[in-house]
Each structure stands twice: as C-alpha cells, then as structure tokens.
Amino acid sequence: MDDVDSIFADDVELIKNAEVLEEDYTPERILCRDDVLDQYTSVFKPIYKGRPPQNAFLYGDTGVGKTAATKYLRENLEHDIERKNDQLPDDEQITLNVVWINCENFTTADHKTSSYQVAVGIVNRLRDQGNRITGTGYAPQDVYDIMYDELDELDGTVLVILDEVDKIGDDDTLLYELPRSRDIGYVDNVRVGVIGISNDYTFRKNLSPKVKDSLCETEIKFPAYDAEELSEILGARADLALYDGAYSQETISLCSALAYQEASGSARRAIRLLRRSAEIAEEDGSEQIQERHIRQADKDLEYGNIVESIVDQDDEKLYILKALAHLDSADLTPARTRTIHAAYARVVRSYNEESGKDPLTQRGMFNHLSKLVMFGFVNTIDHNKGAGGGQWNEHEFSDDVDPQKVKDAFADRDLRWLDIDVRGIEK
Ligand SMILES: Nc1ncnc2c1ncn2[C@@H]1O[C@H](COP(=O)(O)OP(=O)(O)OP(=O)(O)O)[C@@H](O)[C@H]1O
Ligand SMILES: [Mg+2]
Structure with a gap:
C-alpha cells in the first residue's frame, strides 16, 4: 500500500479500483x-x-x-x-x-x-x-x-x-x-x-x-429493483472495486436494504452508498467496512440529495424556500401564507434590484408553495376551528429541510446568500 508519508494517505486502503464505483463506469454485464x-x-x-x-x-x-x-x-x-x-x-x-x-x-x-x-x-x-x-x-x-x-x-x-x-x-x-x-x-x-x-x-x-x-x-x-436484486448488482460491483476482506455479505445486504427503502430501489444509490462507506472506513483506519460507516455514509448522501433537489427548483420556489429559511431562523414558523408572502416579497426584491422584477401575488406564490408541499420540502398545518371558527393554513420546513440546506443549495447554484431582514413581519 502506501510507502510514502503523506497527509493525503490513509493507513488502510479498502478500495482496489475506484473507477468501478464511478458514475460513468459501464458494467460488462447487466444483471437481473x-x-x-x-x-x-x-x-x-x-x-x-x-x-x-x-x-x-x-x-x-x-x-x-x-x-x-x-x-x-x-x-x-x-x-x-x-x-x-x-x-x-x-x-x-x-x-x-x-x-x-x-x-x-x-x-x-x-x-x-x-x-x-x-x-x-x-x-x-x-x-x-x-x-x-x-x-x-x-x-x-x-x-x-x-x-x-x-x-x-x-x-x-x-x-x-x-x-x-x-x-x-x-x-x-x-x-x-x-x-x-x-x-x-x-x-x-x-x-x-x-x-x-x-x-x-x-x-x-x-x-x-x-x-x-x-x-x-x-x-x-424499467421496474425498480428489490433488495435482493440490488444485492446481486452491488455484490458484483464490490468484487471488482474492493479488496477481499474489505467488506462482508452484511455490508452488501445493508447497503442494498437502505437503497431499497430510501431510494426506491436505485442501484446508483446502492453503489454510492458502498463507495462512501468504504471512504469513511478508510478515513477511520478500519480494515473492514462496519455498520457505523454505512450509517454515516447514508446520512451524508441523504443530506446531499436534499440539497441537490433544492438546487433543481425554479427561482420562485428557491425564493420561497429562502423566505422560509429566514422565518425559521427568526422563530417565525410555522407561518401563515401572508407572512411567507411578505418575506418572499423581500427576497424577490433583494435579488432583483437591477431587473426590477416584481414578486408574484400571494395567490401566484401559493401555487409554488403548494408544489413545495407536494415535493415534501414543506409541511402544511391545517387549522380548522369548525363552523364560524375559521380555517387557515400554516407552513414550515419538513423534517428533511433546514435553513443550512437551502443555503448550501444557493451556493451550489452560484447564488449569493443575501441577508434578508424579516423583522417587522407579522406572524
Ligand atoms: N442491472 C444492472 N447491472 C449492473 N449494474 C447496474 C444495473 N442497473 C444499474 N446499474 C448501475 O447502477 C447505476 C445507475 O444506473 P443507470 O445510470 O443506468 O440508471 P438510470 O436508470 O439511467 O437512472 P437515471 O434515470 O437517474 O438516469 C450505474 O452505475 C449502473 O452501472
Ligand atoms: Mg440515466
């Protein structure tokens, strides 16, 4: 392994052929x-x-x-x-x-x-x-x-x-x-x-x-894979990519089970999980991938995935998420639609000073907000006080999203993270 003393080297190496775990690698056989x-x-x-x-x-x-x-x-x-x-x-x-x-x-x-x-x-x-x-x-x-x-x-x-x-x-x-x-x-x-x-x-x-x-x-x-099929695909990949003894059958089974549950049977997710687990185990100086490495890898990927799917949203939805991020940090969530709209309008104006682009109306913004609810970024809390008591909705981030992830997504999109003052907005 490494005979040179370098800060970039790890004491143990588990990955024999990293290329096989790359996104653009074409497997010689398509299994299952x-x-x-x-x-x-x-x-x-x-x-x-x-x-x-x-x-x-x-x-x-x-x-x-x-x-x-x-x-x-x-x-x-x-x-x-x-x-x-x-x-x-x-x-x-x-x-x-x-x-x-x-x-x-x-x-x-x-x-x-x-x-x-x-x-x-x-x-x-x-x-x-x-x-x-x-x-x-x-x-x-x-x-x-x-x-x-x-x-x-x-x-x-x-x-x-x-x-x-x-x-x-x-x-x-x-x-x-x-x-x-x-x-x-x-x-x-x-x-x-x-x-x-x-x-x-x-x-x-x-x-x-x-x-x-x-x-x-x-x-x-192309139907989704079940956990067993993922195991077969991942096992074949691990065999080429990792040293013998760097992983066990349990490693393959756990990575496959997690990819099956959390990423609807995606082989890509299973392969990424294995690769990240191996890297974490190497950094940890462990000779074999352990369950805790896989759990950590799973958390890392989950974080990255959410940020990535925020990056994919259009500008209006990014503005709404940013508005919610500031309201969240100021403890103003869950927030009613008109509160979100007030913060959103400030966000739109800050980002479009030059173009002078106007924010959408509350109704227009609500359509985008509903999509964000549908995609699972935002939760709705229904208040229904029965006949005469009125009915209204409040919104907050779902468990998957937090202000830091929105901020990371802005960075990924090369958008500056402007300070937005939400003081004075009525809750
Ligand atoms: N049946 C299989 N046998 C071997 N490897 C597979 C198989 N199915 C998928 N993979 C591997 O899983 C990864 C993801 O597969 P692929 O890129 O083909 O997905 P996709 O269906 O095109 O997804 P997307 O819709 O996101 O583009 C690749 O690394 C691919 O080599
Ligand atoms: Mg594809």
Missing part, C-alpha cells in the same frame, strides 16, 4: 434485467438486419439501469455489426451512426432546455471542432435545417439516443419530427431511429399524441 433486455434487444434487431430502425421510449425511476442497459446494447450492436460486415460483400455493408445526447447537458442557467438547444447539440456532435455552431444567434428553423442537412450527409442508419429527454421541456418539436424525418422529407439518404429515455412519469404522460405516435412506438418500462 433479462426480461427488459429481451424487449430492448428486439428494438435494435432491425438495425442489425439492415432494416429500417425502430423508435423506443424507455422509462423507469432513477438508478434502475436505463442508461447502463442502453450503453451496453449500443456497444454490443456496434461490435456485432462490425463482425457481420466482415462477412458481407461491399455493397451490402451495414452502416450505423450513433448520436448520443444527454439532454441535461443543454440545460441553461434558468434550467430550461428546448428542442432547439438539443438540435444545436446534435449538429455539434456531427461537426468537427472548427465548425460548431453556438446555441444563440440562429432562428430555430435554421438550426433544424442545418441539423437535417448534417444528418443527411451520413449514410445508412442514424440512431439518435436522447437520454434524460424530459429535460427538453414543453417544446417537443424535435421528438415528433426526428423519428418521422424521412417521411416528412427532411432527409432522404439516411434512416433515423430515436430512443428517448426518461425517469419523469409526468413528462411521459404529458407527451403530445403526435409524439406518442412516433417516438413511443415501443415503450419499455
């Missing part, structure tokens, strides 16, 4: 997914056979292997086509171009992506560095024209994989045009197949009928 893989393989069969490609829409909760299975099948498809081409005469060669786009990467500062930006992404993926286009400065129709021209420069089949496709938002032009681009006459050289991947059920439900018709030709559901 035989049914789904069978269905998914059928989607790719026409491409292998040199026939027109199919479109498909994959959905399921976060961390259930949608991206991993797609990468795995993509690699196999490319590999097998290469082998098949070795046997085929020149005029029967199968040409496959894969364009993989993670729509999340085209999210702008105001947390919006659009068909337009994804189209820019596709163009830039197909062009070399010197010829890339910028995300501003073109009319949308021009970008689509350029994109179809670029696609038509290729040969054979183009498979466009749109991961995290829900980030595309309301403007789903691309999602119905791209799968039909040959029928519409936008391209004639190539056949375009589209795979959309999403963990957002509302997005899937709200897709326009046109998109459902074209993109969702085949729908594949």
Whole structure:
C-alpha cells in the first residue's frame, strides 16, 4: 500500500479500483434485467438486419439501469455489426451512426432546455471542432435545417439516443419530427431511429399524441429493483472495486436494504452508498467496512440529495424556500401564507434590484408553495376551528429541510446568500 508519508494517505486502503464505483463506469454485464433486455434487444434487431430502425421510449425511476442497459446494447450492436460486415460483400455493408445526447447537458442557467438547444447539440456532435455552431444567434428553423442537412450527409442508419429527454421541456418539436424525418422529407439518404429515455412519469404522460405516435412506438418500462436484486448488482460491483476482506455479505445486504427503502430501489444509490462507506472506513483506519460507516455514509448522501433537489427548483420556489429559511431562523414558523408572502416579497426584491422584477401575488406564490408541499420540502398545518371558527393554513420546513440546506443549495447554484431582514413581519 502506501510507502510514502503523506497527509493525503490513509493507513488502510479498502478500495482496489475506484473507477468501478464511478458514475460513468459501464458494467460488462447487466444483471437481473433479462426480461427488459429481451424487449430492448428486439428494438435494435432491425438495425442489425439492415432494416429500417425502430423508435423506443424507455422509462423507469432513477438508478434502475436505463442508461447502463442502453450503453451496453449500443456497444454490443456496434461490435456485432462490425463482425457481420466482415462477412458481407461491399455493397451490402451495414452502416450505423450513433448520436448520443444527454439532454441535461443543454440545460441553461434558468434550467430550461428546448428542442432547439438539443438540435444545436446534435449538429455539434456531427461537426468537427472548427465548425460548431453556438446555441444563440440562429432562428430555430435554421438550426433544424442545418441539423437535417448534417444528418443527411451520413449514410445508412442514424440512431439518435436522447437520454434524460424530459429535460427538453414543453417544446417537443424535435421528438415528433426526428423519428418521422424521412417521411416528412427532411432527409432522404439516411434512416433515423430515436430512443428517448426518461425517469419523469409526468413528462411521459404529458407527451403530445403526435409524439406518442412516433417516438413511443415501443415503450419499455424499467421496474425498480428489490433488495435482493440490488444485492446481486452491488455484490458484483464490490468484487471488482474492493479488496477481499474489505467488506462482508452484511455490508452488501445493508447497503442494498437502505437503497431499497430510501431510494426506491436505485442501484446508483446502492453503489454510492458502498463507495462512501468504504471512504469513511478508510478515513477511520478500519480494515473492514462496519455498520457505523454505512450509517454515516447514508446520512451524508441523504443530506446531499436534499440539497441537490433544492438546487433543481425554479427561482420562485428557491425564493420561497429562502423566505422560509429566514422565518425559521427568526422563530417565525410555522407561518401563515401572508407572512411567507411578505418575506418572499423581500427576497424577490433583494435579488432583483437591477431587473426590477416584481414578486408574484400571494395567490401566484401559493401555487409554488403548494408544489413545495407536494415535493415534501414543506409541511402544511391545517387549522380548522369548525363552523364560524375559521380555517387557515400554516407552513414550515419538513423534517428533511433546514435553513443550512437551502443555503448550501444557493451556493451550489452560484447564488449569493443575501441577508434578508424579516423583522417587522407579522406572524
Ligand atoms: N442491472 C444492472 N447491472 C449492473 N449494474 C447496474 C444495473 N442497473 C444499474 N446499474 C448501475 O447502477 C447505476 C445507475 O444506473 P443507470 O445510470 O443506468 O440508471 P438510470 O436508470 O439511467 O437512472 P437515471 O434515470 O437517474 O438516469 C450505474 O452505475 C449502473 O452501472
Ligand atoms: Mg440515466
């Protein structure tokens, strides 16, 4: 292990191969997914056979292997086509171009992506560095024209994989045009197949009928894993990542049980938990991961997750959470809607001095507040004094949220944490 004396070294090392626990590692085998893989393989069969490609829409909760299975099948498809081409005469060669786009990467500062930006992404993926286009400065129709021209420069089949496709938002032009681009006459050289991947059920439900018709030709559901399946997946990963003796079967079982209970069967969560546990055990100088390391790791991740989901909220909701943070610190929660609105208005004015943007009305703010209740950030306390006694609501942070987490989320979003004076606001 470490023979150099360094402040960065730990006395013991449990992690043999950290790469295997990284987010972008592609496992060599996809475990516990035989049914789904069978269905998914059928989607790719026409491409292998040199026939027109199919479109498909994959959905399921976060961390259930949608991206991993797609990468795995993509690699196999490319590999097998290469082998098949070795046997085929020149005029029967199968040409496959894969364009993989993670729509999340085209999210702008105001947390919006659009068909337009994804189209820019596709163009830039197909062009070399010197010829890339910028995300501003073109009319949308021009970008689509350029994109179809670029696609038509290729040969054979183009498979466009749109991961995290829900980030595309309301403007789903691309999602119905791209799968039909040959029928519409936008391209004639190539056949375009589209795979959309999403963990957002509302997005899937709200897709326009046109998109459902074209993109969702085949729908594949990835169910959540149960604790046993998580154990199998995690066990295989641990075997590659950790030294023998650094963990026990109990380590795997506990990490899997926690990921099952707390993260609705996410393999990503189980893997992160194992990695964090191993790091904590190393810092602790322990030769094997102990239960207390896993418990601590679980707490760390939970904290990070809440902060992350606060970061994902839009500005209005962040302002409301900040208002609640100040009210909470001043002992003014639970607070009535009008109290929150008064604090929220001060927050909005402080952050928008230059633009002069106005706060929403109490009614408008209440709609956002209700969403925060629905997402579990905020609790409502119902006061109902019966007939004649009146009825009102108060709000406070749920057990998962506290002012520090809101503050951390602001830091993550690169937003300053302005002092807001809530004195003088009536409780
Ligand atoms: N069946 C499996 N066998 C082996 N590893 C798996 C399996 N399913 C998931 N994993 C691993 O779990 C992690 C999360 O999986 P993946 O990224 O595919 O989730 P996802 O469904 O795409 O989630 P999201 O919707 O958040 O993008 C990855 O490290 C992946 O390698
Ligand atoms: Mg994914």
